[in-house]
Amino acid sequence: MTLARTPRATTARAVRRAPADLPFVFADRGLVQALAAERDEPGWLRDERLAAFAVFDELAVETNQLYTPYIDLRAADLFTVRPFVRTASASTASGDADADAAVVPTGTSGLIELDEDGVTSIGLSEGARARGVIIETFGAALARDAAGFRAELEGGALLPTTDKLAMLTRAFWSQGVRLSVPDGVSLDEPFVIRWAAGAPDRALLTRTFVRLGKGAKVALVEDLGPSRRPAATAATGGQSLFTGTLEIDLAADAELRVASIQDFGPSQVVLQHRQAAIGAGANLHWALAQLGGRLVRSRVDNRLEGDRSSVEQVEIVFGSDEQLFDLTSYTRHVGRDTTGNILSKGVLLDAARTYLKGMITIDKSAIGTDSFLGEFGMNLSKKTRSVAIPSLEIDQPDCRRAAHSSSVGPIDETQLFYLESRGIPPDEARKFIVLGFLEPVVARMPLEDERERLRDLLEAKWNAGLESAAAA
Amino acid sequence: MTATREIVTDRREEFAFHDDIVYLAETKRGLSRATVEEISAFKNEPDWMLQYRLRAYEHFLKRPLPTWTDGLDRINFDNIVYYRKPSEREEKSWDDVPDQIKATFERLGIPEAERKFLAGVGAQYDSEVVYHSVKEELTKLGVVFMGTDQALVEYPEIFRKHFGTVVPAEDNKFSALNAAVWSGGSFVYVPKGVEVPLPLQAYFRINGENTGQFERTLIVVDEGAKVHYIEGCTAPIYATESLHVAVVEVVALPGSKVRYTTIQNWSNDVYNLVTKRAHAYANSTVEWIDANTGSRKTVKYPSIYLRGENASADIISVAVAGKGQHQDTGAKAIHLAPNTKSRIVSKSVSKDGGRATYRGQLKVSPGATNVMASVRCDALMLDDISRSDTYPYIDIQEDDTTMTHEATVGKISAEQVFYLMSRGLTENEAQNLIVQGFLEVFTKELPMEYAIEFNRLVKLEMEGSLG
Numbered sequence: 001m002t003l004a005r006t007p008r009a010t011t012a013r014a015v016r017r018a019p020a021d022l023p024f025v026f027a028d029r030g031l032v033q034a035l036a037a038e039r040d041e042p043g044w045l046r047d048e049r050l051a052a053f054a055v056f057d058e059l060a061v062e063t064n065q066l067y068t069p070y071i072d073l074r075a076a077d078l079f080t081v082r083p084f085v086r087t088a089s090a091s092t093a094s095g096d097a098d099a100d101a102a103v104v105p106t107g108t109s110g111l112i113e114l115d116e117d118g119v120t121s122i123g124l125s126e127g128a129r130a131r132g133v134i135i136e137t138f139g140a141a142l143a144r145d146a147a148g149f150r151a152e153l154e155g156g157a158l159l160p161t162t163d164k165l166a167m168l169t170r171a172f173w174s175q176g177v178r179l180s181v182p183d184g185v186s187l188d189e190p191f192v193i194r195w196a197a198g199a200p201d202r203a204l205l206t207r208t209f210v211r212l213g214k215g216a217k218v219a220l221v222e223d224l225g226p227s228r229r230p231a232a233t234a235a236t237g238g239q240s241l242f243t244g245t246l247e248i249d250l251a252a253d254a255e256l257r258v259a260s261i262q263d264f265g266p267s268q269v270v271l272q273h274r275q276a277a278i279g280a281g282a283n284l285h286w287a288l289a290q291l292g293g294r295l296v297r298s299r300v301d302n303r304l305e306g307d308r309s310s311v312e313q314v315e316i317v318f319g320s321d322e323q324l325f326d327l328t329s330y331t332r333h334v335g336r337d338t339t340g341n342i343l344s345k346g347v348l349l350d351a352a353r354t355y356l357k358g359m360i361t362i363d364k365s366a367i368g369t370d371s372f373l374g375e376f377g378m379n380l381s382k383k384t385r386s387v388a389i390p391s392l393e394i395d396q397p398d399c400r401r402a403a404h405s406s407s408v409g410p411i412d413e414t415q416l417f418y419l420e421s422r423g424i425p426p427d428e429a430r431k432f433i434v435l436g437f438l439e440p441v442v443a444r445m446p447l448e449d450e451r452e453r454l455r456d457l458l459e460a461k462w463n464a465g466l467e468s469a470a471a472a
Numbered sequence: 473m474t475a476t477r478e479i480v481t482d483r484r485e486e487f488a489f490h491d492d493i494v495y496l497a498e499t500k501r502g503l504s505r506a507t508v509e510e511i512s513a514f515k516n517e518p519d520w521m522l523q524y525r526l527r528a529y530e531h532f533l534k535r536p537l538p539t540w541t542d543g544l545d546r547i548n549f550d551n552i553v554y555y556r557k558p559s560e561r562e563e564k565s566w567d568d569v570p571d572q573i574k575a576t577f578e579r580l581g582i583p584e585a586e587r588k589f590l591a592g593v594g595a596q597y598d599s600e601v602v603y604h605s606v607k608e609e610l611t612k613l614g615v616v617f618m619g620t621d622q623a624l625v626e627y628p629e630i631f632r633k634h635f636g637t638v639v640p641a642e643d644n645k646f647s648a649l650n651a652a653v654w655s656g657g658s659f660v661y662v663p664k665g666v667e668v669p670l671p672l673q674a675y676f677r678i679n680g681e682n683t684g685q686f687e688r689t690l691i692v693v694d695e696g697a698k699v700h701y702i703e704g705c706t707a708p709i710y711a712t713e714s715l716h717v718a719v720v721e722v723v724a725l726p727g728s729k730v731r732y733t734t735i736q737n738w739s740n741d742v743y744n745l746v747t748k749r750a751h752a753y754a755n756s757t758v759e760w761i762d763a764n765t766g767s768r769k770t771v772k773y774p775s776i777y778l779r780g781e782n783a784s785a786d787i788i789s790v791a792v793a794g795k796g797q798h799q800d801t802g803a804k805a806i807h808l809a810p811n812t813k814s815r816i817v818s819k820s821v822s823k824d825g826g827r828a829t830y831r832g833q834l835k836v837s838p839g840a841t842n843v844m845a846s847v848r849c850d851a852l853m854l855d856d857i858s859r860s861d862t863y864p865y866i867d868i869q870e871d872d873t874t875m876t877h878e879a880t881v882g883k884i885s886a887e888q889v890f891y892l893m894s895r896g897l898t899e900n901e902a903q904n905l906i907v908q909g910f911l912e913v914f915t916k917e918l919p920m921e922y923a924i925e926f927n928r929l930v931k932l933e934m935e936g937s938l939g
Contacts, residue, residue, distance in 0.1 A: 065539060065540040066540070066863055069865075070865075070867075364856055377868065379868060379871040379873070381871055382838070382870060383838075384871060385867070385868065385869045386866075386868045387865070387867045387868075388877070389864065389865050389866070390862075390864065390877070390879070391861070391863045391864070392851075392860070392861065392862040392879060392881055393859075393860075393861045394851070394853065394859065394860045394861070395856070395859050396856050397852075397853030397854070397855070397860075397882060397883035398856065398883060399881075399882065399883075401880075401882075402880065402881040402882065403878070403879060403880040403881070404862070404877075404878075404879050405876075405878050405879070406864075406866060406876070406877040406878075407875060407876045407877065408866070408868045408874075408875045409873065409874045410871055410872050410873075410874075
């Protein structure tokens with residue numbers, strides 16, 4: 001298979017690419033074998049990777065026919081990338097409180113930072129350690145509890161087995177993080193998981209598991225940004241690939257708040273899969289901010305399995321230059337009296353594009369559902385493009401609400417007029433309105449530092465956009 | 473309330489008959505190059521049309537069956553009779569229509585409707601148009617309303633200028649099929665500045681078992697002119713499928729106004745796969761008023777391409793999906809010019825295991841500045857064995873578009889039913905009335921006789937499930 005594919009690597013860039021053609025060639029069976037051998041993985045794990053590869057190899061990039069007209073991977077040029085294969089092993093289970101104190105910032109319950117080479121820091125707060133929380137890499141989890149970890153991982157865990165790119169990560173991940181919070185543990189201060197990537201011509205494929213026991217309540221900040229290695233830039237031409245999962249399992253009555261800031265460099269291609277199985281009475285809150293990357297393709301699956309479970313998902317996109325954000329969200333209501341509230345907002349400058357695809361599915365079993373999906377866009381330049389496909393598939397009419405709403409419009413002239421009449425200069429007023437449009441995610445950041453950092457990032461991007469508009 | 477009950481008397485039996493007619497000509501079952509040549513030869517067509525048909529046939533063979541909607545693979549294209557000719561020629565006087573066919577349309581109430589208020593009537597029986605009339609004063613004004621086949625002979629220039637320009641044969645698999653085997657349909661031409669005061673109307677009837685009806689309608693409305701066209705359709709119930717694959721092309725020239733109303737009531741063994749599209753030029757208005765209560769499966773998204781400045785589009789689509797039915801319907805508005813407006817309203821009802829799907833597209837292309845667009849989809853589900861889907865595609869490529877989209881799905885509110893029952897209605901009557909109210913956005917756009925007819929159809933669809 002390696003041999004058969006190699007010629008395509010050289011011709012692929014020369015010939016005209018179809019929008020759904022894969023932009024890389026590294027993923028072959030040989031690499032699976034090499035990964036497993038290099039890392040000395042047990043036979044079952046190699047087989048798990050091979051099973052994923054077999055599915056990956058069969059599937060089309062988009063298997064949902066509703067979305068095949070809106071896929072475009074042509075901005076990605078990853079034909080020369082080589083994935084990282086080395087693993088790192090680290091765990092808070094083997095660490096101690098003294099080491100922790102040095103790395104865990106005040107105001108957090110724990111931290112793990114990773115880059116292409118492995119774990120750069122890891123630690124837990126005293127409170128989290130005392131309550132039995134563990135943060136560990138997949139390597140450490142395998143060493144600590146091989147049978148338990150195998151049960152979690154085998155068969156693909158929560159990843160959708162009809163999704164080619166999810167199967168890519170399942171087959172080729174090199175780094176994995178696992179956060180587990182025992183039953184009944186409630187911590188106000190958030191955990192922080194920080195991934196850094198961006199080396200030119202390299203691919204970093206990662207998975208993250210989050211497990212909350214019954215009644216556990218915690219918050220998680222996910223920080224995705226450029227690494228300290230020489231970053232890929234438009235000038236070097238060598239793009240970088242990051243794939244990441246967030247596979248969340250919430251037991252009954254658990255509550256998780258996830259806040260994510262994605263601020264990778266301009267030559268980063270990002271593939272994300274976030275899956276959540278939400279148990280009875282459990283609540284999940286997502287606040288997701290997408291700012292960086294050349295091409296971002298992300299998918300969120302919320303499975304409201306337990307009765308009375310709920311999910312709230314707020315996602316913002318602030319795009320500029322030629323960025324493309326291709327974001328899909330599936331929310332499936334299975335249990336009774338479940339609640340879903342999904343909101344996506346995009347602001348686009350220059351020639352940026354968003355494809356916002358949202359699907360609400362109400363199964364026949366899901367009596368008493370309340371579900372809302374909103375997709376809103378603001379196109380601020382003539383070359384931008386907003387696509388919204390908010391869909392409903394409903395098998396149970398006995399619901400509290402099943403609706404979606406969508407709008408696209410320019411900056412509201414009456415709001416602008418109001419602010420200007422209060423003496424605010426037009427440029428400032430426009431900035432206020434745009435940043436206000438995105439504020440719902442900013443306000444949901446659980447850490448004050450993160451909240452301020454996101455505000456600064458958004459404002460900086462706005463100012464950069466103004467400068468480029470003035471230059472043009 | 474009394475009026476409601478009178479409206480909804482059950483006359484379904486009256487449409488369910490079929491005639492044992494001896495056809496003057498028909499093609500063999502199935503589709504081949506020879507079938508296409510045979511149809512063209514029957515019609516004595518110019519060579520360019522034969523060549524057009526053959527190119528379309530080749531494209532039909534090449535084009536895969538759409539897989540984004542399900543169940544189309546159940547159509548057995550080899551078991552369909554593609555052409556059946558019931559009558560020698562198109563008659564202008566009702567008395568000259570063959571007795572058996574005349575009897576059919578009289579049972580459907582066609583001449584009665586004409587006497588009442590229509591400006592013109594056309595009737596198609598299986599493959600051929602059997603009757604057309606247009607009021608004398610309109611003829612004097614130059615309004616043309618005739619079978620499409622006849623128009624190819626009598627108005628070759630207008631015909632060739634517009635035929636296939638709005639819906640090319642290669643547009644999709646079924647437009648290719650229609651282009652290969654088309655027969656019948658209406659041709660309408662309204663000259664500059666002429667306003668047709670009353671609706672033009674066409675009736676389509678499939679009579680034969682396993683018959684395909686492939687009518688082709690072309691409506692050209694010249695500058696500043698105005699017309700309303702209404703079509704209705706019925707078929708008897710056989711246990712085997714029939715196929716209705718129509719193409720409708722509307723050309724709305726600058727400043728014109730066109731309204732096209734459809735009440736689709738095919739029997740539940742008809743696959744109804746229709747491509748309807750209009751080109752709206754500067755300052756024109758195009759309206760599709762489209763209702764689907766019949767057929768086993770309907771795939772139809774009336775479309776408007778807003779090609780000239782200040783053009784405006786209005787699409788109302790309603791669907792009722794009962795047992796064994798899938799109504800895959802919707803609308804498309806494609807904005808290609810500045811200052812254009814569109815409004816899409818969709819209402820669907822699903823019940824007894826039926827499935828109603830809204831599929832729509834709203835697109836604002838680069839250059840189409842200052843667009844205003846709205847889409848509203850509401851779905852009512854009457855039980856939990858039915859299904860409702862909503863798939864809107866919204867694609868905005870300008871920075872000053874104002875677009876809003878809303879969709880809701882729900883059931884009949886128990887409070888409303890209770891209120892009506894406390895006023896003396898039975899539960900069935902109460903639910904029927906609520907469904908009629910839900911669909912009123914459509915019915916209020918119809919001439920009164922049609923509104924009554926439509927409410928009656930809805931009532932028929934509601935029968936059995938709620939009684």
